[in-house]
């Protein structure tokens with residue numbers, strides 16, 4: 001029995017080491033001119049919210065802490081980034097027309113209001129991503145202001 005246990009433990013270790021050689025490609029690109037941080041005049045605290053809580057999954061640039069580089073966590077992270085970017089990529093903000101932006105702003109409000117974003121697992125690992133009431137208020141204030149500007153912009157009317 002003890003031999004069996006030893007073999008089992010060795011096997012687990014071997015599998016763990018071997019899977020480290022199968023690392024997904026990293027999501028690290030240039031900060032493009034279309035990036036929301038370059039496109040919008042965001043108040044400092046709203047920039048901080050996006051940086052701390054959203055951009056790792058919703059842009060072309062992810063900050064990878066060491067534990068995100070370890071398989072199988074790295075595989076899960078890659079999946080989140082791919083799905084997150086498919087829904088909303090803040091690196092492409094400049095390419096959105098006014099309608100797309102209005103819809104995106106409303107989506108963001110809804111996700112944050114319902115506390116479905118940022119993803120719970122992410123907040124557990126990234127304490128700075130936890131949104132306080134002040135964060136949420138600052139974000140919504142900006143969404144209201146920008147949303148109203150967009151709705152009143154000549155293209156939409």
Ligand code: HEC
Nearest residue numbers: 053054056057080083084087088107108111117118119122
């Ligand atoms: C750990 C990765 C991760 C983080 C961090 C994250 N998201 Fe997401 N987001 C996703 C994934 C994955 C999806 C697609 C699946 C889903 O809707 O759950 C998504 C979907 C969305 C959607 C589209 C939802 C829909 O169904 O229309 C919005 C809007 C969104 N996120 C906003 C945000 C905002 C705002 C933040 C920061 C406050 C944020 N996300 C942080 C991973 C993330």
